[in-house]
Structures are given as C-alpha cells and as structure tokens.
Amino acid sequence: MTGLNERKQKILRAVVTDYIQTAEPVGSRTLSRHYQLALSAATIRNEMADLEELGFLKQPHTSAGRIPSQQGYRFYVDSLMDEAELTPQEKLYLEKFFTQLQKMREIDQIVQQVAKALSVLTRYTSLVLAPRLKQCAFAQMRLVPIDEKQALVVLITDTGYIRNKVIKMPRALSADELDSVVAYLNEELAGQTIAGLTAARMRKLRTDLYSRVDILHSLLAMLEECSSDEENRIFLGGTSNILDQPEFKDMEKVKHLLTLFEEGERLTFILETAPAGVTIRIGTENLLAEMHDCSLVTASYHLHGRPLGTIGVLGPTRMEYARVTTIIKEMTERLNTLISTL
Amino acid sequence: MTGLNERKQKILRAVVTDYIQTAEPVGSRTLSRHYQLALSAATIRNEMADLEELGFLKQPHTSAGRIPSQQGYRFYVDSLMDEAELTPQEKLYLEKFFTQLQKMREIDQIVQQVAKALSVLTRYTSLVLAPRLKQCAFAQMRLVPIDEKQALVVLITDTGYIRNKVIKMPRALSADELDSVVAYLNEELAGQTIAGLTAARMRKLRTDLYSRVDILHSLLAMLEECSSDEENRIFLGGTSNILDQPEFKDMEKVKHLLTLFEEGERLTFILETAPAGVTIRIGTENLLAEMHDCSLVTASYHLHGRPLGTIGVLGPTRMEYARVTTIIKEMTERLNTLISTL
DNA sequence: TTTAGCACTCGCCTTCCGAGAGTGCTAAAA
DNA sequence: TTTTAGCACTCTCGGAAGGCGAGTGCTAAA
Numbered sequence: 001m002t003g004l005n006e007r008k009q010k011i012l013r014a015v016v017t018d019y020i021q022t023a024e025p026v027g028s029r030t031l032s033r034h035y036q037l038a039l040s041a042a043t044i045r046n047e048m049a050d051l052e053e054l055g056f057l058k059q060p061h062t063s064a065g066r067i068p069s070q071q072g073y074r075f076y077v078d079s080l081m082d083e084a085e086l087t088p089q090e091k092l093y094l095e096k097f098f099t100q101l102q103k104m105r106e107i108d109q110i111v112q113q114v115a116k117a118l119s120v121l122t123r124y125t126s127l128v129l130a131p132r133l134k135q136c137a138f139a140q141m142r143l144v145p146i147d148e149k150q151a152l153v154v155l156i157t158d159t160g161y162i163r164n165k166v167i168k169m170p171r172a173l174s175a176d177e178l179d180s181v182v183a184y185l186n187e188e189l190a191g192q193t194i195a196g197l198t199a200a201r202m203r204k205l206r207t208d209l210y211s212r213v214d215i216l217h218s219l220l221a222m223l224e225e226c227s228s229d230e231e232n233r234i235f236l237g238g239t240s241n242i243l244d245q246p247e248f249k250d251m252e253k254v255k256h257l258l259t260l261f262e263e264g265e266r267l268t269f270i271l272e273t274a275p276a277g278v279t280i281r282i283g284t285e286n287l288l289a290e291m292h293d294c295s296l297v298t299a300s301y302h303l304h305g306r307p308l309g310t311i312g313v314l315g316p317t318r319m320e321y322a323r324v325t326t327i328i329k330e331m332t333e334r335l336n337t338l339i340s341t342l
Numbered sequence: 343m344t345g346l347n348e349r350k351q352k353i354l355r356a357v358v359t360d361y362i363q364t365a366e367p368v369g370s371r372t373l374s375r376h377y378q379l380a381l382s383a384a385t386i387r388n389e390m391a392d393l394e395e396l397g398f399l400k401q402p403h404t405s406a407g408r409i410p411s412q413q414g415y416r417f418y419v420d421s422l423m424d425e426a427e428l429t430p431q432e433k434l435y436l437e438k439f440f441t442q443l444q445k446m447r448e449i450d451q452i453v454q455q456v457a458k459a460l461s462v463l464t465r466y467t468s469l470v471l472a473p474r475l476k477q478c479a480f481a482q483m484r485l486v487p488i489d490e491k492q493a494l495v496v497l498i499t500d501t502g503y504i505r506n507k508v509i510k511m512p513r514a515l516s517a518d519e520l521d522s523v524v525a526y527l528n529e530e531l532a533g534q535t536i537a538g539l540t541a542a543r544m545r546k547l548r549t550d551l552y553s554r555v556d557i558l559h560s561l562l563a564m565l566e567e568c569s570s571d572e573e574n575r576i577f578l579g580g581t582s583n584i585l586d587q588p589e590f591k592d593m594e595k596v597k598h599l600l601t602l603f604e605e606g607e608r609l610t611f612i613l614e615t616a617p618a619g620v621t622i623r624i625g626t627e628n629l630l631a632e633m634h635d636c637s638l639v640t641a642s643y644h645l646h647g648r649p650l651g652t653i654g655v656l657g658p659t660r661m662e663y664a665r666v667t668t669i670i671k672e673m674t675e676r677l678n679t680l681i682s683t684l
Numbered sequence: 685t686t687t688a689g690c691a692c693t694c695g696c697c698t699t700c701c702g703a704g705a706g707t708g709c710t711a712a713a714a
Numbered sequence: 715t716t717t718t719a720g721c722a723c724t725c726t727c728g729g730a731a732g733g734c735g736a737g738t739g740c741t742a743a744a
C-alpha cells in the first residue's frame with residue numbers, strides 16, 4: 001500500500017532525520033557513513049533516485065544531496081517517526097512550570113504562560129488559543145454597579161471561564177430593577193451556549209422585558225460583543241525563534257510571517273479549524289499562504305471532554321516533529337488536568 | 343552657544359533630511375543640487391568636513407557621503423527640525439479611528455488599538471503602556487461571589503480603571519461577612535494609591551480584622567498581585583515594520599529586537615522611565631543595549647493632569663522625527679480627551 | 685571667500701576560477 | 715540479479731581580481 005519497501009523506508013527516515021538535524025541536503029556518503037544501513041553509497045544513490053522519482057525526496061539542484069519533499073515529511077510523520085521521550089530537563093521544566101501555574105486562577109493568563117513555555121521548550125514559535133466564549137454554555141451573569149452610568153457585567157460560563165465588560169447604562173436603574181433583569185436573564189439563558197442566542201430567543205426576551213428594554217439591550221449587546229471581540233483570544237510565544245531557522249534567513253519570508261503574527265483573526269481561524277487531538281500540518285497543507293513552508297503541530301485541550309481551545313507550535317517544515325509532538329502531548333495533558341482542578 | 347553658524351545648520355539639516363529619506367550617505371553634489379543652499383559642492387564639502395570634525399556628521403568610510411552622527415540627530419531634533427503637519431489621509435485615519443474607539447469602554451482595549459493605529463500611521467513599531475494600577479488611587483472594591491470557593495474581586499480606581507481577579511476563598515463566608523470585610527476595606531483604603539499600601543497599614547488592617555484574617559489575606563494578596571503582574575501592561579504594534587528598514591537587514595539586530603519585544607518587563611521599564619511630555623531618545627541615549635541603534639519617541643497620556651501611561655514609537659535612528667512627533671502629539675491629545683469622557 | 689578642476693580613495697559589482705561535494709552511469713564483484 | 719567501486723561530470727560556494735562610480739580633499743583660480 002505504501003509502495004515503499006523496508007529499505008527505502010529506512011533510507012527515507014535517515015534522510016529526514018539527518019536533514020532535520022543539519023538543515024543541509026543529505027548525500028549518499030553521509031547516509032552510508034553515519035547510519036547503520038549496511039549499504040554502500042552507490043546503492044543508496046540508486047534508492048534515493050527512486051525515492052526522488054516517487055516524490056518523497058527532491059534535490060535543490062543537480063549534484064547536491066537530497067532533501068525531503070512535503071510528501072516525504074508526510075510519510076515520515078505518518079509511518080516512520082519514532083516516539084520521542086521528554087528529556088530530564090524538559091520534564092523538570094514542565095514540572096516547575098505547572099507548579100507555578102497552579103497559582104493562577106484565570107484561564108487567559110494560564111494560556112499565555114503556556115504559550116511562553118511551549119516556545120521555550122520547543123524553540124519554535126507557539127500559538128495558543130484561549131477558550132472560545134461563544135461555545136461555552138452560559139452559567140450565570142452578575143451585574144456590579146460602578147456608578148450611576150456604568151456597570152460591570154460579569155459573565156460566567158459552565159467551564160468556569162469568567163469574562164467581564166463595562167457597559168454604559170442608558171438610564172439610572174434602581175438596584176431592584178437591575179436585579180430583576182439579571183435574575184430573569186439568568187433564568188432564561190442558563191445552560192444555553194452563547195452562540196445559540198438566536199434571534200428568536202432574543203425577540204422573546206425583548207417582549208418579556210419590554211419595560212426595561214433599554215438595559216436589556218445593553219446587556220445583550222455586551223454578550224454579542226463578548227462573542228465577537230475574540231481576536232484577542234490568541235497568544236504567541238517565541239516569535240523571534242523563527243529567526244534561528246536557516247530557512248528563514250530570507251527577509252521576505254520572515255516579514256510575511258511576522259505580519260501574519262499580528263493578524264489575530266487569521267491565526268485564530270487556523271487554530272480553530274484544527275481538529276481535536278494532535279494534528280500535524282505540513283507546508284501547503286496549511287491554509288494560509290504565509291505558512292506554506294512551515295509546519296504546524298496542534299492539539300486541543302479540553303474540559304469535561306469538551307474542546308476549549310488549541311495549542312500549537314509553528315516551525316519550518318524541517319521541524320523536529322517527534323520532539324514537538326511529544327512536548328505538545330505532554331503539555332495538553334497537564335493543561336487538561338490543571339484546568340479541571342480550576 | 344550652539345557653535346554652528348547658520349550655513350552649517352542649513353547643511354546639517356539638509357544632510358539629516360536627505361539621509362532620513364534615502365538611507366544613503368549624502369554627498370556634497372546631492373546637497374548642492376537638490377537643496378536651495380546656493381552653494382557649490384566644494385563649499386559644502388568644506389563645511390561638511392568641519393561638521394564632521396565637530397562630531398555632527400560621520401563617514402561610513404573615506405570617499406562615501408556623510409551620515410548624521412548621534413550628536414547630529416540630537417542637534418537636528420533640538421534645533422533644526424521643522425514642525426510637520428498631518429497629511430489629510432492621516433487626519434482622516436485618526437478621525438475614523440477615534441470614532442471607532444468611542445465604543446470601547448475598557449482602557450486596555452483602547453490602548454491596544456492605539457498601539458495598532460500608531461504603528462500603521464508611523465510605519466514604525468509602537469509601544470504603548472496601559473495605566474499602571476499601583477499609581478492609581480483606590481476608589482472602591484467589589485466582591486462578586488461565584489460559588490462557595492471562589493469570588494471575583496473587582497477593583498475600581500479613581501481613574502475609572504477596572505481590574506478584576508478571581509480569588510480562592512479560604513472558607514465559605516456568608517454574604518454578610520463578605521460585605522462587612524469589603525465595606526471595611528473600602529472605607530480604609532479609599533483614596534489611597536495602591537503603591538502606598540505600606541506594611542504598617544497592612545498590619546493595622548490585619549489587627550482590625552483578625553477574625554476574618556484569612557479572607558482579608560486573600561484580598562490583600564490579590565491587590566498585591568494586581569500591582570505586580572503588570573508585565574502585560576505593554577502592547578506592541580507593527581513589530582514587523584522594523585524589517586522594512588534597511589538598517590535592519592542584519593538578522594542579528596532584528597533578532598535582538600524581536601527578543602526584546604517579548605520581554606514585557608524590560609519594555610515596561612523603558613516606557614515607565616520616560617518623562618512626561620514628548621521625549622526623543624536617540625541611539626545610545628536609550629538605556630537598553632538592544633535599542634542602541636534605534637530612536638524612541640514617547641509621550642505620556644493623562645487623566646485630570648495625572649500621567650497614566652506612555653505611548654511610544656520605535657524606529658531606526660534615521661527616523662522621521664518630525665512626522666512621528668506630530669503623530670504622537672496628536673494621538674496623545676485625542677487619547678487624553680477620549681479617556682476623560684470615559 | 686567661493687568655486688572649478690583634478691587626482692585619489694574606496695566600496696560595490698561582476699566576472700572568473702578552483703575547490704568540494706555529490707551525482708549518474710558503467711562495469712566489475714558478489 | 716544485486717551490490718559495489720570507479721570515474722567523469724555538474725553545480726554551488728567562496729575568494730580573488732578588476733573595473734566602475736560616487737565622493738572626497740586639495741590646489742589654484744575667480
């Protein structure tokens with residue numbers, strides 16, 4: 001089915017491994033020297049020529065070594081890659097990190113720290129998506145008056161996520177009035193996802209509360225806003241790490257990537273569309289053109305089996321897939337347990 | 343006092359102006375051609391030699407044109423620079439931008455948008471510092487219970503800044519108990535700056551509230567935390583813009599800067615130590631080594647005459663000082679009025 | 685005091701090897 | 715039939731050489 005006999009697979013694995021380490025095209029001599037293939041350079045050359053014809057390898061130019069093609073990486077990731085182990089240092093770092101993290105109570109902060117740690121551990125750029133509010137279920141709403149004109153709305157989801165926003169109050173309302181509106185909303189909306197606030201439901205609320213329609217309006221607008229201004233849900237870490245990669249010595253590419261890093265919505269989109277579980281997107285498998293010579297490893301974190309958000313690592317296609325995958329897996333697992341105790 | 347006669351000043355201005363535009367060393371011919379100096383190249387050469395000897399210009403190498411030295415820029419900024427006008431496009435952009443901004447109620451969001459706009463307008467990198475909580479005066483504190491174990495503390499400063507944090511409650515407290523603690527704190531702390539919470543005051547609070555010392559402890563810890571975890575007070579915009587500058591074609595420099603951009607505390611420090619009003623720091627006048635071939639233009643924004651935070655623009659020393667200064671001035675002015683209506 | 689003229693300097697660009705690494709092919713060995 | 719050794723060939727990379735051009739400093743004339 002794969003179309004590659006064992007020897008070809010061994011050679012392909014060796015090429016990928018070597019190229020990931022050195023970033024230099026790999027020649028037949030190097031392979032026969034440094035990897036236990038028990039084959040002469042000439043034999044390897046033949047096999048490599050085959051692998052090239054099959055589309056797994058490519059040559060930057062005639063008479064250079066081979067480098068893996070996108071298809072080559074894909075095959076490597078799917079079939080050849082060994083499981084990596086965390087190094088003792090990495091374990092230690094994670095241990096310390098999550099001990100530190102225990103003190104934090106707010107998910108956004110936690111998630112930001114995770115981005116940082118992820119970039120430190122992987123030495124690539126990390127992208128982390130905080131929980132998307134609109135997919136969470138409404139648990140309760142509180143209203144804290146600040147002065148006559150303003151109030152703080154506190155929105156609590158069933159996932160324990162807390163979001164708040166200041167709203168302007170259209171007119172001075174008595175505490176009783178406010179309380180009744182809030183109580184009503186709490187009752188009506190409990191258990192609903194925020195995305196599920198349909199127009200019909202809204203209309204019902206409006207008619208039910210016609211006497212306080214103005215304050216209701218403010219509150220609903222606030223909900224609306226909460227679910228829309230979600231660009232800031234993304235956190236990056238180690239953006240400067242891309243400069244360490246020789247494939248990004250070209251300023252143009254770097255520029256494109258850095259510009260992309262400033263575009264929260266597009267990044268959010270990329271992470272949102274990632275399926276649950278660990279996923280690896282290589283090169284043009286990524287939807288954004290800027291990432292066409294990058295690879296992105298993502299995983300989603302959960303609470304009570306519900307996916308909350310996504311964490312990801314972005315590097316060159318020549319990424320240390322095994323190491324990154326292991327780190328990401330470990331990180332999501334620990335993050336999951338951390339969140340559930342929150 | 344200045345030691346430069348009018349003609350030298352004119353020439354220096356011309357050199358700076360030209361170099362800012364072209365990023366190329368400026369020759370005597372160019373000056374006599376394109377600037378109305380009514381002098382021949384030879385004369386200009388003599389003057390330029392003088393200016394070099396005086397330290398205002400320097401040559402990248404013999405037989406190249408001159409470029410301004412740091413001292414040259416300093417003199418230009420202090421004495422030679424013309425006031426720039428906003429272009430109609432810039433005015434339009436600002437107008438639209440601040441109309442948009444009116445809708446926002448939270449200072450952090452506003453400030454983040456300001457960073458973005460500032461980088462778009464200047465085409466440099468912008469740094470914006472949100473209000474520092476600890477210098478604000480305590481206005482009131484609210485406590486919103488979430489469940490038995492957690493509560494949301496809402497802290498409101500006299501500048502209208504709202505900050506909130508979830509705290510773990512050491513034990514279940516009745517609503518009355520909570521209210522009394524909060525009421526007490528509100529009374530005791532009203533009008534105090536948060537930085538001014540001295541150990542002595544703390545002790546007094548402790549003894550006064552010995553019966554509820556545990557919840558008090560949580561609240562104070564939260565205050566403490568609020569004033570310490572202020573790394574996130576800084577917002578950047580247009581970080582990728584530095585790549586457009588020819589002086590940063592060198593990867594090393596870029597790397598250093600990008601790394602710096604990830605170090606919130608150090609950036610915060612830089613902006614915090616900037617004096618009120620518009621300030622220009624050129625090259626090594628900047629405290630951070632990474633910024634030694636950059637210039638930073640900063641200004642502080644205010645509420646009721648009290649400085650809240652700082653906005654800044656970071657570019658190469660070959661920065662368009664006049665344009666940036668004008669934009670920053672305009673931006674702070676508008677930001678000030680926006681905040682005061684908030 | 686200013687300007688024109690001129691010789692000189694020096695970085696940049698292009699061109700031009702030579703070295704080195706790696707290949708494909710062929711023919712011999714297993 | 716498969717593997718290996720040998721060899722000619724290809725192509726990139728790095729350094730050297732040399733011409734070009736922009737700009738200078740100096741001198742002498744205006």
